[in-house]
Amino acid sequence: MSIVLVQVIVGGLLLGAVYALFSSGLTLVWGMMNVVNFAHGDFVMLGMYVAYVVYTLFGGGPLFGAPLATLLLATLGVIVYFGLIRDIMKGPMLAQILGTFGLALLLRYSVFWWFGANFLSLPENLVGGTFDILGIRIQASRLLAGVVALLVTLGLHLLLTRSTLGSRMLAVAEDSTAAQLMGIRPDSMQAIAWAIAAGATGLAGALIATFFYVVPTVGETLGIVAFVTVSLGGFGSVPGALIAGLLIGVIESLSGYLIGAIYKDMVVYALFLGFLWFRPQGLMGKT
Amino acid sequence: MRFSKFVALLSVAAISVGLASGALAQQKTVKIGAVFPLTGNAASAGVHAKYAIEVALDIINNAHPELGNLPLAKNAGLAGLGGAKVEVVFADNQGSPATGQNQALRLITEEKVVALTGAYQSGITLTASAISEKYGIPFVNGESVAANLTERGFKWFFRTTPVATDFAKVYYDFLTDMKASGAKTDTIALVHDTTEYGASVANTISTIFKEKGLSIAQDVAYTTNATDVQSQVLQLKDKKPDVVIMISYTSDAILFAKTMQALDYKPPMLLADDAGYSDPSFLKAVGKISQGAFNRSSWSVGAPGSPTALIAKMYKEKSGDEMDDTAARQMQGFFVLIDAIDRAGSTDPAKIQAALKATDLKPDQLMIGFKGVKFDDKGQNILASGLIIQLQDGENYVAVFPKANAEKPPVMPYKGW
Numbered sequence: 001m002s003i004v005l006v007q008v009i010v011g012g013l014l015l016g017a018v019y020a021l022f023s024s025g026l027t028l029v030w031g032m033m034n035v036v037n038f039a040h041g042d043f044v045m046l047g048m049y050v051a052y053v054v055y056t057l058f059g060g061g062p063l064f065g066a067p068l069a070t071l072l073l074a075t076l077g078v079i080v081y082f083g084l085i086r087d088i089m090k091g092p093m094l095a096q097i098l099g100t101f102g103l104a105l106l107l108r109y110s111v112f113w114w115f116g117a118n119f120l121s122l123p124e125n126l127v128g129g130t131f132d133i134l135g136i137r138i139q140a141s142r143l144l145a146g147v148v149a150l151l152v153t154l155g156l157h158l159l160l161t162r163s164t165l166g167s168r169m170l171a172v173a174e175d176s177t178a179a180q181l182m183g184i185r186p187d188s189m190q191a192i193a194w195a196i197a198a199g200a201t202g203l204a205g206a207l208i209a210t211f212f213y214v215v216p217t218v219g220e221t222l223g224i225v226a227f228v229t230v231s232l233g234g235f236g237s238v239p240g241a242l243i244a245g246l247l248i249g250v251i252e253s254l255s256g257y258l259i260g261a262i263y264k265d266m267v268v269y270a271l272f273l274g275f276l277w278f279r280p281q282g283l284m285g286k287t
Numbered sequence: 288m289r290f291s292k293f294v295a296l297l298s299v300a301a302i303s304v305g306l307a308s309g310a311l312a313q314q315k316t317v318k319i320g321a322v323f324p325l326t327g328n329a330a331s332a333g334v335h336a337k338y339a340i341e342v343a344l345d346i347i348n349n350a351h352p353e354l355g356n357l358p359l360a361k362n363a364g365l366a367g368l369g370g371a372k373v374e375v376v377f378a379d380n381q382g383s384p385a386t387g388q389n390q391a392l393r394l395i396t397e398e399k400v401v402a403l404t405g406a407y408q409s410g411i412t413l414t415a416s417a418i419s420e421k422y423g424i425p426f427v428n429g430e431s432v433a434a435n436l437t438e439r440g441f442k443w444f445f446r447t448t449p450v451a452t453d454f455a456k457v458y459y460d461f462l463t464d465m466k467a468s469g470a471k472t473d474t475i476a477l478v479h480d481t482t483e484y485g486a487s488v489a490n491t492i493s494t495i496f497k498e499k500g501l502s503i504a505q506d507v508a509y510t511t512n513a514t515d516v517q518s519q520v521l522q523l524k525d526k527k528p529d530v531v532i533m534i535s536y537t538s539d540a541i542l543f544a545k546t547m548q549a550l551d552y553k554p555p556m557l558l559a560d561d562a563g564y565s566d567p568s569f570l571k572a573v574g575k576i577s578q579g580a581f582n583r584s585s586w587s588v589g590a591p592g593s594p595t596a597l598i599a600k601m602y603k604e605k606s607g608d609e610m611d612d613t614a615a616r617q618m619q620g621f622f623v624l625i626d627a628i629d630r631a632g633s634t635d636p637a638k639i640q641a642a643l644k645a646t647d648l649k650p651d652q653l654m655i656g657f658k659g660v661k662f663d664d665k666g667q668n669i670l671a672s673g674l675i676i677q678l679q680d681g682e683n684y685v686a687v688f689p690k691a692n693a694e695k696p697p698v699m700p701y702k703g704w
Contacts, residue, residue: 007521007550008521012517015514112330117333118331118567119537119538119566119568119569119572120568120572121541121545121572121573124704130548130549130551137551211545216330217326217328220512222514225514252518253515253517253518254518256518257522260507261507261509261513261516261518261519262510264518265510
């Protein structure tokens with residue numbers, strides 16, 4: 001295998017890890033609460049702006065920006081849950097779609113109004129530049145995002161499968177009335193789920209900002225990939241989102257390199273639809 | 288009873304007619320519609336376009352004798368219409384051809400604008416101008432370069448900017464000149480998106496280069512607003528073309544610059560076709576890692592105190608950014624439109640159209656480096672021209688070609704970061 005092809009695959013894996021990272025938050029709320037959060041991409045965008053502000057005001061890198069973005073977005077997640085989601089969940093599906101879509105526009109254009117339409121960027125060497133391993137170039141910022149993606153996935157998976165809190169959250173997801181009878185408060189469980197989901201999304205945004213441009217509409221660009229990643233991985237499955245993200249990243253890179261960039265979306269979506277034909281619940285979703 | 292009611296009605300009617308005519312005499316304004324991407328992914332360009340038009344409005348509606356021969360600057364308002372002021376209604380195309388078309392329709396039918404300008408993206412200028420054509424309203428475009436815009440046999444569409452065909456020739460001359468001075472320019476790669484702009488400019492360049500015996504070795508097309516361009520950069524790294532011509536909007540241009548650095552790829556020569564590479568936010572975001580990039584432009588600040596320098600200063604005060612080529616071309620297009628309305632002495636669309644056809648502006652009447660403004664039968668400015676600029680220090684472009692207009696000699700190879 002030529003060195004360029006290895007580079008293409010490595011690039012695809014790192015890209016895929018990033019896709020997985022910003023999809024994990026979506027898979028939590030979508031899979032567990034059956035709420036499609038159309039504002040997800042804009043949560044990523046907010047995380048990116050937090051990282052940008054932390055850098056411009058204090059010169060801090062993702063070491064400061066990422067935890068702060070996680071914290072702020074987690075808070076926002078709780079506010080959004082109590083202020084919006086709790087009520088629209090009782091309404092029809094359409095109310096959820098329009099409600100979260102409205103939230104997306106509100107967030108996007110608040111940032112637009114405050115920061116303006118300009119494209120912003122963090123300095124390229126904020127996270128240790130680029131390594132060269134046997135001719136393969138690996139960007140430290142993407143590697144960091146990839147490693148964090150793995151850790152977040154592992155953490156969320158353990159939380160959901162090995163902890164009491166996780167069991168309670170899953171119980172609420174499965175049957176909220178029955179859970180309530182067992183003494184679990186669905187409201188607090190779902191608020192916690194929103195805090196975790198939004199926090200993970202903010203973290204993703206802060207890390208992506210180290211190698212991607214920052215602009216109010218960036219959530220639109222990144223949002224679609226998150227939806228595809230989650231449905232391919234299986235709703236509510238955090239490891240599924242990781243595998244799906246990696247797969248999509250590598251397929252995009254390979255098809256972009258071998259066939260041409262304009263065809264890569266076609267290849268990804270054709271494979272995606274073909275896969276759902278055989279396995280509509282996604283890679284790791286439960287039937 | 289009946290009679291008194293009649294009298295009352297009559298007097299109300301008389302008063303309202305009197306009020307209306309009084310209002311007409313007082314607020315004689317000329318309403319122009321401007322369609323730009325004020326939100327969406329090209330909002331950065333659209334917002335700067337809005338600043339450019341607002342600076343032009345200041346120049347038109349207030350007395351600016353310091354701006355020399357620039358038409359409309361000397362006195363306040365339009366002399367041809369008894370000092371009438373110009374008002375611009377801005378509309379947001381949201382980066383979508385369908386929205387741009389709807390907004391053009393709204394401006395014409397609801398806002399009753401007498402002429403239109405815009406719409407930045409060639410693909411949206413295409414749809415928006417189709418509406419103005421249908422309603423017989425003049426549309427003056429100052430910035431969209433896709434060739435087909437003036438190939439549709441439209442009677443109401445006028446374009447002041449040089450188009451892809453003009454620039455392809457400038458690029459060819461520039462590459463020939465660079466080759467003569469020792470640079471390698473044998474293999475050329477075109478990198479472009481698949482929008483109306485990207486596809487048509489790439490097509491024009493490869494057609495004109497082929498006519499002149501220069502073939503395109505590599506064509507790298509991608510979908511705009513890409514999430515990742517690593518594979519495209521690796522394709523270039525693989526083939527090692529001597530010259531890479533970038534035809535990209537801002538978002539993709541920034542991503543390419545970042546990815547090229549990450550993958551340690553520097554083409555010997557990088558020549559950009561305006562758009563993203565002229566966006567001030569591109570320069571701020573990645574100018575420092577794009578040093579040595581060539582670009583095209585029709586704008587030059589000029590000597591301190593010159594009319595262009597004064598306009599650049601007004602623009603900077605308004606927007607906080609340096610004047611760039613795109614904003615300057617938009618402003619020039621708007622001036623040409625208002626100048627025609629002034630000469631027409633009327634807001635009647637047919638009279639404005641006739642005045643646009645009769646436009647014959649000389650270089651000293653322009654704020655941009657064209658040889659003049661004069662439209663052919665298709666509505667294209669035949670005196671539009673441009674030059675090649677280079678981002679030598681990573682902050683500001685300097686003119687490097689043709690030699691007559693050069694501020695500095697071109698520097699090779701592409702430095703990057």
